Amino acid sequence: MSKEKITLCEDLADIMPPEYHELVATATYGKEDRGWKDIGNSKELIEQHSLCAGCPESIAFRYILASLPNPEDTVFVGSTGCTSLVFPHVAVQNIHSLFGNQNAIASGLKRTLKCRFPDVEKDVVVLAGDGATVDIGLDMTMQSWFRQEKFTTICFDNELYANTGGQESGLMQKGFVAKMAPAGKTFDKVRLPEIAREAGCHYVALLTVSKPNRVERAIRNAVYIARELGPTYVQLYTPCILEIGKQSMEGLDEMKDAESIGGRFVMKEYMTDEAKKMIEDREAEEKAKRKAAKGKKPVSA
Amino acid sequence: MNKQVDSPKDKIIRSQHVKLGTKNKKDQTFTDVNTMFYDTEMTPNFLTGSEVIRAAIKIASVGTSVAYPITPQSEAAALIGELYSEGYLDEYFRGESEFAVMGQCAGASFAGHRVFTTTAGPGTLRAMENFPMWAGSRLPIQVCVTMRGINSPLSIQPDTLEAHFLLESGMLMWHAETAQDLFDFILKGFIVAEQPDVHLPIATMCDGFFVTHTKDTVLLPPDDICLTPYDPYKSPVPCMDMECPPVRMMRDPFIMKSNYISYMTHASWQQEIRAAMERSRKHTIPLLDGLIDTHDLDREILIVSSGTAVSQGREAIRLLEEEGIKVGLVKIKTIRPFPHEEVKEATKNAKHIFVPEFNMAGWLAREIKAIVPDNHRVVAGPHVAGGMTMPSEVIVEEIKKYLGMKVSSISNRGS
């Protein structure tokens, strides 16, 4: 879709909510260098959220939506969980479908969009919880990687099943006492980033959402590489403050602790040589463009 | 949207797709379904049911098909793969399980393709969670269900029990008696399912092996024509391709809150699925020449059934006729929507209504009992379970036994 399609019908403009007017006027659809820094200066693609106050998933949503290279041509696939309560507030088309089948939906979706729009890059991004990605949906998550499906999978890793009240999940730490793990989880946190690499992902990143620039880079890398080369995977630590007994202001500290040396979420990034070259070329190109733009004198003051 | 059909010859609203009359990359001319079936010379072909599925899909302008092996649909699914490699479909692949396949089909349909898949028995049940999701998301996907046993001990034999599980899935369900039915239902099924005021998934069902693996003479149109493609922009809900402005809206939003609005949303959506199914009747009746077929309704005894049990019923009627017992027939073509009024009317003078079925549960008999007055008239049976055939003699025996006549079967010997 071109940005031009996001307009208001004159006849109905007066009954459209002010939020939609703002979306048309100042959202960053089509803005080439869009990124997290637009937050605060433009209309965000998420209107509000229905998560717990202070839930890090909300800031993760904001950073991701600000970082997508082409939201005007992106379709999200979600899954059941806390995230699915947010998607109805997102100004990018998205599909909920079922719990755990998100990578199957995305496979059919991406292939069809490729057939129907051979000359337009339509990005497909999966965004689901760890229960959806790693437990109930692991088969479909991995099979889409084996098949080299060209879309990005983002997992909000809150290390438990939050939406159903804090049960054990595969990404939970060993020993953690949770519902359905009354004596503590007996096996290790599943190493999905390593599995993703072995299963054929061209780009894998593990990080928290404490630093927006890092999230932006990971999302952009993942989307660009998925377009050209094949599956990419981003695992973001978004602690469930409710279930680990933190206050709404403590999410950021929790993430900072987890990413400090020796923590479970020290940032890790992996890419294939091909992917690395692609990203380097793209960055060089962008740098050159920025330089050229700086050199140009404005036509009028 | 629901304007009357243009010409009296038309059975369903004529396609106005921009591609009508033009050719596809396989040199097939995009043709309206009215022309394809009612204004084109058909030629007889001697084919298996699997080959008939292939023949239908070859001219169905399908975008995506996703496959998974399970007897007795594996051959048809593989033949569709051959069509893909010949360039008749845009996309085809093997999924990892029926649950995943139905999700992949959903993704393709959300993105605007006409989608076809096949499954059977345990595959249908493995996929089950997807079917009400398809209906709720208004995805007009067609799944051809070549029915077989679902229980343990495992059986690959024909058994129509899986249809019982699909009854309230929100899908249209058409049950083919013969390979000819199957061919017609597949092509016409797309057209009805995709009508903007219907836009629901459809299960085209047949009895495994009896239809899929036997050869029959089928009348086919030439294969240099094909159906007009699906138009995703006629969908009553937006296509998920970001080609229309993204109002904060998804096609299948979560309705999680425990409040009145959530309840109302949920209730009205369910009502809408059922209403859409009701609206499919007006398209289906002319196109299938009625939701039921009938013969000799003036008779006191009727056989009412669907699928290949109807064929066995026809032969039973012939055998009974030789003994002077006159029996009429009602063939039910659409299980969903169920032809309530038609069946009520057709059976109004019958004293005895026999419902032979290829399953032990007798779901069709229950459907009929639920709608006809004086339902003591309905005799649920005979039934056979997966792995058995239902010789016409068994139907004859059931009817004669019920009428208090002597029968000469082995099961009747002894004291």
Ligand SMILES: Cc1ncc(C[n+]2csc(CCOP(=O)(O)OP(=O)(O)O)c2C)c(N)n1
């Ligand atoms: C087939 C099926 N099984 C179980 C559920 C119940 N269920 C809904 S959300 C959820 C947990 C989601 O956990 P996760 O994916 O980690 O996301 P989170 O809520 O933690 O963000 C479960 C088990 C369901 N909706 N569907």
Ligand code: SF4
């Ligand atoms: S339950 Fe946990 S993950 Fe879900 S919104 Fe609340 S804090 Fe966030």
